Amino acid sequence: MxxxxxxxxxxxxxxxxxxxxxxxxxxxxxxxxxxxxxxxxxxxxxxxxxxxxxxxxxxxxxxxxxxxxxxxxxxxxxxxxxxxxxxxxxxxxxxxxxxxxxxxxxxxxxxxxxxxxxxxxxxxxxxxxxxxxxxxxxxxxxxxxxxxxxxxxxxxxxxxxxxxxxxxRGEQLTGERVAPGHILLGVASSGVHSNGYSLVRRLAEDKGWKLDRPALFDRDRLLIDALIEPTRIYVKSLLPIVRDGLVDAMAHITGGGLLENIPRVLPADAHAEVDADGWDQPGLMAFLQAQGNIEPAEMARTFNCGVGMVLAVEPAHAEVVRSRLEDAGETVLAVGRIDAGDKGCTVRGSAGTWAAHEDWSATHNA
The missing domain is CATH 3.30.1330.10 (PurM-like, N-terminal domain)
Incomplete structure (x- = not known):
């Protein structure tokens, strides 16, 4: 041995x-x-x-x-x-x-x-x-x-x-300049980005999705290609307008969705009013909602709902910002406005917006 x-x-x-x-x-x-x-x-x-x-x-x-x-x-x-x-x-x-x-x-x-x-x-x-x-x-x-x-x-x-x-120094965005009357513009996402995948994977398992088959919402694309699409990087399109002083605050829509991320960049006396009727929900988001019968309020706090960034801008700058972002290849969305009120965010939609639900709203106060 x-x-x-x-x-x-x-x-x-x-x-x-x-x-x-x-x-x-x-x-x-x-x-x-x-x-x-x-x-x-x-x-x-x-x-x-x-x-x-x-x-x-x-x-x-x-x-x-x-x-x-x-x-x-x-x-x-x-x-x-x-x-x-x-x-x-x-x-x-x-x-x-x-x-x-x-x-x-x-x-x-x-x-x-x-x-x-x-x-x-x-x-x-x-x-x-x-x-x-x-x-x-x-x-x-x-x-x-x-x-x-x-x-x-x-x-x-x-x-x-x-x-x-x-x-x-002195040029950092803190949200202090945001005030009632500011316009909220969205910059479109490229997909789910990198949040909400525990729910996505749960749906895939429960519904038996065939990831290598064409997506129901886009027959020219495999479902896996839509789900794994990388997060859009906004630096080169946003940095020039930030340096020109055209934006007063920005929120990156990650975990917590629209409801919880927008308040992170607001002062104490500003409340974001988001109108979900202002943009068309992407096919992938509609697919996820329908597959899971997900309530609109849950969508608004789990997924980006087609909005990767939200910008708070003065009304006088809104069209210039929109034009410059579109020239940079971005899709700009009408998201809402800033009102006076407690720091927070309310997302509202009418019947038929984000699936067939009655008029709805969801509020998160920071």
């Missing part, structure tokens, strides 16, 4: 492949380099990433930071093998939170964790992150790849992102 107690062990025997990690760093080097912008110092591989704020053109900057993940939308990637878009979602969830405060995203770092590193999958995910960074105009300057045997099921991984941006 052999004595295995003296058999030499390696990290690879424990399930961690250091060489695979090194190969991944080599593979993603060109992806990160392609996102370089003014201010980037050095490349990947150091203990920390360097960024020169002065070289990026700011005189008296205020730093704005944000971190986020993709949530259970990742489960769709695991189930379908579509890994090239969730990285865009990761970047979008962070940079869209920065732009609503008037900040330009400068650099991004990611965290990719898995049980066993599969470079083909990791490379596709990180390629998506690099794509998102290019869309946002920020640099991918670092990150962490963690291989942790036993922590994740085979084929599973998790993602987190961290972004830092800057805005000149």
């Amino acid at each position: 052999s004595d295995t107690s003296k058999t030499p062990l390696s990290y690879r025997d424990a399930g961690v492949d250091i060489e695979a990690g090194e190969r991944l760093v080599e593979a993603i080097g060109p992806l990160a380099k392609a996102t370089a912008r003014a201010g980037v110092m050095g490349g990947l591989g150091g203990f920390g990433a360097l960024f020169d704020l002065k070289a990026s053109g700011y005189e008296d900057p205020v730093l704005v930071s944000g971190t986020d993940g993709v949530g259970t939308k990742l489960m769709l990637a695991f189930e379908t093998g579509i890994h090239n878009t969730v990285g865009i979602d990761l970047v979008a969830m962070c940079v869209n939170d920065l732009i609503v405060q008037g900040a330009e995203p400068l650099f991004f770092l990611d965290y990719f964790a898995t049980g066993k590193l599969e470079n083909g999958v990791a490379e596709r995910v990180i390629a998506g992150i690099a794509d998102g960074c290019k869309q946002a105009g920020c640099a991918l300057i670092g990150g962490e790849t963690a291989e942790m045997p036993g922590m994740y099921a085979a084929g599973d991984y998790d993602l987190a992102g961290f972004c830092v941006g800057a805005v000149e």
Whole structure:
């Protein structure tokens, strides 16, 4: 009988492949380099990433930071093998939170964790992150790849992102300028974005959706393609009008939907009145509502309902903002207005809006 107690062990025997990690760093080097912008110092591989704020053109900057993940939308990637878009979602969830405060995203770092590193999958995910960074105009300057045997099921991984941006002191958006009479404009979403997927996946399981079949609401598109569509990145279309002082507040419509996100950018004496009759609910949203018999109020606090961003603007600026956003390729929606009242949001709709319900309203006070 052999004595295995003296058999030499390696990290690879424990399930961690250091060489695979090194190969991944080599593979993603060109992806990160392609996102370089003014201010980037050095490349990947150091203990920390360097960024020169002065070289990026700011005189008296205020730093704005944000971190986020993709949530259970990742489960769709695991189930379908579509890994090239969730990285865009990761970047979008962070940079869209920065732009609503008037900040330009400068650099991004990611965290990719898995049980066993599969470079083909990791490379596709990180390629998506690099794509998102290019869309946002920020640099991918670092990150962490963690291989942790036993922590994740085979084929599973998790993602987190961290972004830092800057805005000149005194130019940040705080919502303080919002007042009764302001107009609320919406910028259309590209789909579900990255919130509400626990409910989406529950519906898919309960209703037995065939993800590889044409969608009932769009026969020219597979259902999975509509569900996994990456979150739209709004930085390049919104930053110019923010810098020109045309917007007084913006809300990124993420978890909590319209009801809970709009009040986050309002002063104490402002109440958002959202008219759901002001825009057509996208086919995907109507499909989700019908499949789950979801009440309109629940839709308004769970999904973005076709609105990825909400902008509060003075009436005199509304048409200029609309025109410039449309010229930038965005679809602009009439969302509502700001009235005097307690800080909060009310979403109303008439019968037939957001499925066949009676006249309805839902209110959230912050």
